[in-house]
Amino acid sequence: MTTTIDPTLHTAMLAALEAGLNRGLNLSPQSKPGLARLEDSVFALHCTAPNLNIYLHPSAQGIRLTGIHHGPVTTSIRGEAADFTELAMSRDPTATLINGGLELEGDSAPLIALQQVLATLDIDWEAPLVSALGDIAGHQLAQTLRRGFSWSKQASAGLTRQLEEFIHEEARVSPPRLEVEDFYRDLQDLGLRVDRLQSRAERLRARLQKTRS
Amino acid sequence: MSEKETTHFGYQEVEKDAKAGMVADVFHSVAARYDLMNDLMSGGIHRIWKRFTIELSGVRKKHSVLDIAGGTGDLAARFAEIVGPEGRVVLADINDSMLQVGRDKLLDKGRQGNIEFVQADAQFLPFPDDSFDCVTIAFGLRNVTDINLALHSMLRVLKPGGRLLVLEFSKPQNALLSKAYDTYSFRVLPVMGRLVTNDSESYQYLAESIRKHPDQGTLQGMMEDAGFCQCEYHNMTGGVVALHRGIKA
Numbered sequence A: 001m002t003t004t005i006d007p008t009l010h011t012a013m014l015a016a017l018e019a020g021l022n023r024g025l026n027l028s029p030q031s032k033p034g035l036a037r038l039e040d041s042v043f044a045l046h047c048t049a050p051n052l053n054i055y056l057h058p059s060a061q062g063i064r065l066t067g068i069h070h071g072p073v074t075t076s077i078r079g080e081a082a083d084f085t086e087l088a089m090s091r092d093p094t095a096t097l098i099n100g101g102l103e104l105e106g107d108s109a110p111l112i113a114l115q116q117v118l119a120t121l122d123i124d125w126e127a128p129l130v131s132a133l134g135d136i137a138g139h140q141l142a143q144t145l146r147r148g149f150s151w152s153k154q155a156s157a158g159l160t161r162q163l164e165e166f167i168h169e170e171a172r173v174s175p176p177r178l179e180v181e182d183f184y185r186d187l188q189d190l191g192l193r194v195d196r197l198q199s200r201a202e203r204l205r206a207r208l209q210k211t212r213s
Numbered sequence B: 001m002s003e004k005e006t007t008h009f010g011y012q013e014v015e016k017d018a019k020a021g022m023v024a025d026v027f028h029s030v031a032a033r034y035d036l037m038n039d040l041m042s043g044g045i046h047r048i049w050k051r052f053t054i055e056l057s058g059v060r061k062k063h064s065v066l067d068i069a070g071g072t073g074d075l076a077a078r079f080a081e082i083v084g085p086e087g088r089v090v091l092a093d094i095n096d097s098m099l100q101v102g103r104d105k106l107l108d109k110g111r112q113g114n115i116e117f118v119q120a121d122a123q124f125l126p127f128p129d130d131s132f133d134c135v136t137i138a139f140g141l142r143n144v145t146d147i148n149l150a151l152h153s154m155l156r157v158l159k160p161g162g163r164l165l166v167l168e169f170s171k172p173q174n175a176l177l178s179k180a181y182d183t184y185s186f187r188v189l190p191v192m193g194r195l196v197t198n199d200s201e202s203y204q205y206l207a208e209s210i211r212k213h214p215d216q217g218t219l220q221g222m223m224e225d226a227g228f229c230q231c232e233y234h235n236m237t238g239g240v241v242a243l244h245r246g247i248k249a
Helices: A007-026 A031-037 A081-089 A093-099 A108-119 A126-133 A135-170 A177-212 B016-042 B045-057 B074-083 B096-108 B147-157 B175-197 B200-212 B216-226
Strands: A043-048 A051-059 A062-066 A075-079 A103-106 B006-009 B012-015 B064-068 B088-093 B115-119 B132-138 B158-169 B228-236 B241-248
Touching: A007 A031, A007 A062, A007 B045, A007 B228, A031 A051, A031 A108, A043 A081, A043 A108, A051 A108, A075 A081, A075 A108, A081 A093, A081 A108, A093 A108, A103 A108, A126 A135, B006 B016, B006 B200, B012 B016, B016 B045, B016 B096, B016 B175, B016 B200, B045 B074, B045 B132, B045 B158, B045 B228, B045 B241, B064 B074, B064 B147, B074 B088, B074 B096, B074 B132, B088 B096, B096 B115, B132 B147, B147 B158, B147 B216, B158 B216, B175 B200, B216 B228, B216 B241
Parallel strands: A043 A075, B064 B088, B064 B132, B088 B115, B132 B158
Antiparallel strands: A043 A051, A051 A062, A075 A103, B006 B012, B158 B241, B228 B241
16 A cells, blocks of 8 residues: 655654654553553554545554554544544544544444543653753642643633533523433434334225225 | 676776675774764654655564664664564674674663674575565665675565565656755765764765665666565655565565
């Protein structure tokens, strides 16, 4: 398989991506056991827009990215870059895989396990800061950063919750998620009943025609 | 009196028997600062070229790999990680100075157990037939006295289905790039060589040997003639470097 982009550019991009990803994984020690469990799995991401193939090889040491792979693949996904971004950011990857624009081939369980490892990265900034700035300054800065991140996480969660409440309850622009799901479930149920009624009516009509003749 | 067979050493015609010694002198001279010069000359891109070579090699766990003209061990180190403790990597180089630098570098990085270091001539590889799943030679083939002999030797040591990968400077595919590359090779490289390794002649040889090396199509033909099948090449950085791959049937 030959990539359409110049191999130098394609490989350089993968090398940069791999270095960034593994730096993040190295700072999040709890992600290593999850990756170790996925050793021997190979994930193929076939991006159609832009045209790009990336193979992920997880191991206890991190994730290796390659543009070419000739062996067997555990899970293969095909779709556009936007679909992959949606999957990577998704809180419910199974629903995204089912409802999104991605085509999946192979075993989805290891893919969901990998997505969860990447989505729950908890980066510990203290180690690199301490080695760069020394024990005291590094620790102080790490604590400040931790507080900052924790505050921004809380603030973002609070803002999202308040915004949701405003949209659903105050402005009544859109119904709440549970209400929508209920509505779709009822709709699906109604659809099934209509189908059954239609087939019963057809059966009765066929029986009537038989008795007349 | 019979005329002795000759070959090229850069732009010079030299006796075949003398080339290996002359090439050895070049690498004895640059071995200590080889990695630094590679980074300076290529702007670090040689690492990307080598990375693509590893991707295309298809090497997996438990494979055995021979890295000929392995120099300072960039490819061997990565292969050793991929093949794991049950695999085998042989770093071979004809030049003992280069091999010494490579061995020290890899051992200092803690790479041991599945790597062997062998001083060997690519034309007469000291391994049994059908020994390796993959053979690589990166930036080494143009320094070999008889390329055909080396290709036959590599074919012999490969297992059936095994792959040969030749990473080597080649012919740029764009006229403008070719001119810029010529200027860089003949004006900048020797100056850089003088400043860093105090040896401009070695880098003059490097530029000349690249121009004398067979272009993409010719090398592919030579691999096919040697007995490799499914031969193909990938141009990188506009053809400044090409990666050839052939498979032993």
